Amino acid sequence: MADPMRIRAQSSGNAATVRVLMSHEMETGLRKDANGVAIPAWHIREVSAALNGKTVMTAQWGPSISKNPFLQFNIKGAKAGDKVSITWVDNKGDRRTDEAVVS
Amino acid sequence: MQASVLKTGTAAAIAAALGLGLAAASALGQKSTADGIAEYRAMLADGNPAELFEARGEALWKEPRGPKNASLERCDLGLGPGVVKGAWVQLPRWFPDTKRVQDLESRLLTCMETLQGIAPEEVTKAPFGKGEQKSMEALAAWISAESRGQRMNLPQAHPEEKRMYALGQKAFYFRGGPMDFSCATCHGESGKRIRLQDLPDLRTNPGDGIGFAAWPAYRVSSGELWTMQRRLNDCYRQQRFPYPGYASDVTIALGVFMGVNAKGAESVAPSLKR
Numbered sequence: 001m002a003d004p005m006r007i008r009a010q011s012s013g014n015a016a017t018v019r020v021l022m023s024h025e026m027e028t029g030l031r032k033d034a035n036g037v038a039i040p041a042w043h044i045r046e047v048s049a050a051l052n053g054k055t056v057m058t059a060q061w062g063p064s065i066s067k068n069p070f071l072q073f074n075i076k077g078a079k080a081g082d083k084v085s086i087t088w089v090d091n092k093g094d095r096r097t098d099e100a101v102v103s
Numbered sequence: 104m105q106a107s108v109l110k111t112g113t114a115a116a117i118a119a120a121l122g123l124g125l126a127a128a129s130a131l132g133q134k135s136t137a138d139g140i141a142e143y144r145a146m147l148a149d150g151n152p153a154e155l156f157e158a159r160g161e162a163l164w165k166e167p168r169g170p171k172n173a174s175l176e177r178c179d180l181g182l183g184p185g186v187v188k189g190a191w192v193q194l195p196r197w198f199p200d201t202k203r204v205q206d207l208e209s210r211l212l213t214c215m216e217t218l219q220g221i222a223p224e225e226v227t228k229a230p231f232g233k234g235e236q237k238s239m240e241a242l243a244a245w246i247s248a249e250s251r252g253q254r255m256n257l258p259q260a261h262p263e264e265k266r267m268y269a270l271g272q273k274a275f276y277f278r279g280g281p282m283d284f285s286c287a288t289c290h291g292e293s294g295k296r297i298r299l300q301d302l303p304d305l306r307t308n309p310g311d312g313i314g315f316a317a318w319p320a321y322r323v324s325s326g327e328l329w330t331m332q333r334r335l336n337d338c339y340r341q342q343r344f345p346y347p348g349y350a351s352d353v354t355i356a357l358g359v360f361m362g363v364n365a366k367g368a369e370s371v372a373p374s375l376k377r
Contacts, residue, residue, distance in 0.1 A: 003155060003159060004158065006154050006155060019149065020150075021150050021152055021154055023152075023155040066323075066326070067152075067326030068152035068155055068326055070150030070152065072149075072150070
């Protein structure tokens with residue numbers, strides 16, 4: 001089971017700024033270990049964000065995203081008290097969903 | 104003749120224009136060295152992945168683990184059993200129960216052994232970033248974060264703490280290895296840098312959130328959280344010294360030396376490094 005994400009969502013005006021930190025190895029598949037054996041690729045494939053259950057953003061990610069990625073975006077029309085949930089799915093099929101309340 | 108004068112004139116004008124351009128470029132260059140890095144750090148600090156380690160560390164502190172199936176919540180970090188807030192800025196310090204001056208990591212080794220029954224070798228023999236070392240990194244991240252914003256204030260009342268300071272000072276100025284380096288070679292003067300990294304002057308208080316007051320830290324380049332033990336281990340590697348033992352007296356003594364010198368510096372740990 002992957003570690004939880006850290007999600008902060010703050011409203012300003014008629015939008016909310018969402019900041020997400022994800023805990024993930026994000027192996028590219030190009031690195032080799034000490035014995036010269038390639039380390040298999042292991043990275044997030046898809047990230048989606050939902051506001052009160054309605055999907056507002058999806059992103060397709062690949063091996064070029066850094067380890068422990070940080071993602072920031074705005075959601076128009078999000079108000080304080082709204083629920084933002086973020087889901088990621090990696091190439092091994094592992095997934096994680098975490099939720100935060102807009103402040 | 105006239106044409107030639109005109110040519111010289113034009114050339115001078117071009118040179119002047121070029122000179123201006125160069126001056127502007129070098130001014131920009133100066134800005135992008137120090138300020139650019141500061142800007143980059145500020146951008147990343149907003150989402151410092153050390154937070155992920157902090158969360159893991161807090162969970163580990165409260166989780167019953169080891170052969171004794173106990174949590175670390177009764178661990179005494181110097182301010183009494185279970186007190187975490189403010190403990191970090193007073194470490195390393197003397198502990199009467201072990202009769203030793205201990206830094207955070209050596210103290211955690213004691214707590215893990217006495218409370219949880221985890222053998223210290225499980226940590227000290229593990230490579231950095233693997234096995235029980237991972238637990239240590241997360242715990243160090245959380246415990247140091249609990250003192251974020253407080254000022255370094257290491258005690259120096261006990262004779263052993265004074266002795267460790269003197270030992271740390273000796274180790275700091277001790278030159279050796281194939282390059283005849285000491286810690287002071289890089290950290291014994293202000294305003295030095297390696298490549299683009301400013302080197303803190305560790306003989307005095309280098310300032311808020313710099314040097315001893317900045318570690319543990321998340322290293323962006325490797326995606327790892329480095330504790331002070333790992334930082335020192337790598338300093339010794341860079342000096343081409345033999346690796347110091349994990350939580351050995353020399354590493355603790357250097358911690359006392361740096362920590363006491365940094366008295367009054369605001370701790371920003373766990374910080375963010377290149």
